[in-house]
Amino acid sequence: MSAETLLTTPLNALHRELGGKMVEFAGYEMPVQYPAGIMAEHLHTRAKAGLFDVSHMGQVKLSGENVAAALETLVPGEIQALKPGRQRYTLFTNEEGGILDDLMVTCFNDHLFLVVNAGCKTQDIEHLRAHLPAGVKLEVMFERALLALQGPAAKDVMGRLGPKGAALTFMGGARVEIGGIWCTVTRSGYTGEDGFEISVEEDKAEALARLLLDQPEVMPIGLGARDSLRLEAGLCLYGHDIDTTTTPIEADLNWAIGKRRREEGGFPGADIILDQLKNGTKRKRVGIRPEGRAPMREHTELTDAAGKPIGEITSGGFGPSVGGPVAMGYVDTALASVGTAITALVRGKPLPAQVASMPFTPHRYHRG
Structure with missing residues (x-):
């Protein structure tokens, strides 16, 4: 996409003021890093606090009659069991058991x-509109920012700044006033650390971001460190790492399928997914630790000791907190046990x- 056709978030001018290196991501112009650099930003988030602009994500409000039951026809999560003020990770699946998006x-x-992924939000909205009953109202809130x-x-x-937000536990949500600005806050994130995601009206986003950045613990963080943080945290x-060719069971996301949903089904691809849950799969998403210092990137082929192909890496890079390369990918289930020796073909060279x-790195969510 050309610079003229890229979308921008409400914080675009602030990113430039802060020296952000802007790149294209999911159709948006976004900061990949700031002058401190990806390594410093990553380690600062692990030690103190980082502020990320994730306004490219899609925000949607669903309301109306039996809204939780309606959403359950599209996802394997137990949405009807959610109490007010609680949050859940789930997946849109298709009839083949593949993952359309996670949310x-x-x-x-x-x-x-x-909250849905940036690259999927247009089709997610179409998917919801096509399948939700007339009694459910869908409100797209793409004009809001998300920090x-x-x-x-x-x-x-x-x-x-917002004591009501600090009282939340992991996967809790509330309306919170932060420095005089009303926001929707959840205690969640994509780094493995404790933290918050903050939805705010776009015309108040820059004031809120500046307020947060004025705090001595906080520095701005770009997409580069966001990716290395989530990779260390083992997050897809x-x-x-997941797409329409992978099922939740192959992706080792069994925990996202609620107990009642396992018994009742009633979501797209349920027959396939529940059969895999019972009988297993031919491949599985696993963590991978390269021996040595060379990172192993996406699409790197993996083989067994005899050189037989067994899978490939889907995410890989250097883990600043780990002090070495880390990766995840899919391997034959027979070779998915922790400690199994495998080989990666990096530019044609086999590496252990x-x-x-x-x-x-351990998750440090605040569970109360």
Whole structure:
């Protein structure tokens, strides 16, 4: 896409003012890093707090009659079991059991609040409109900004500026006033750290971002560190680690299928997914630790000791907190046990690696 056709977020001018290196991502002009660099931004988020602009994500409000039951016809998560003020990760699936997108759903008293991926949001909206009953109202809120405040000091910042937000536990949500600005806040994120995602009206986004960046613990973080943080945390990136060719069971996302949904089904691809849940799959998403310092990137072919192809890497890079390369990908289930020796073909050269447990760095969510 040309610079003229790229979409921008409400914080575009602020990114430029802060020295952000702007790149195209999911049709938007976004900062990949700031002058401090990806390594410094990553480590700062792990040690203190980082502020991410994730306004390219899609925000959707669903309301109306039996809205939770209606959404359950499209996802395997237990949405009807969500109490007001609670959030859940789930997946849109297709009739073949493939993943159309992954999303977050938060229940409020009179509506469900959805956050979907940037690259999928247009088709997600079409999917919802095509399949939800007439009694459910869909409101697209793409004009709102979305900020993520992540890291162990995020709670201290929120405690000063929005104490109601700091009182939330992991996967909780509430309307919160932050420095005089009303926001929708969830205690969640995409880094493996404690933190918050903050939805705010676009005309108040820059003021809120500046307020957060004025706090001594906080620095701006770009897409580069966002990717390395989520990779260390073992979190999937849609279009890379999961897509329409992967099922939730292959992706090791069994935990996202609710107990009642396992018994009742009633979501797209349920027969295939529940059969895999019972009988297993031929391949599985695993963590991979290369031996040595060379990162193993996406699409790197994996083989067994005899040189037989067994899968490929879907995400890979250097893990600043780990101090070495980390990756994830799909391998034959027979070779998916932690510690299994495998080989990666990096530019045609076989390099040793082994299957590793994920996350590569411990999750530090605040569960209360």
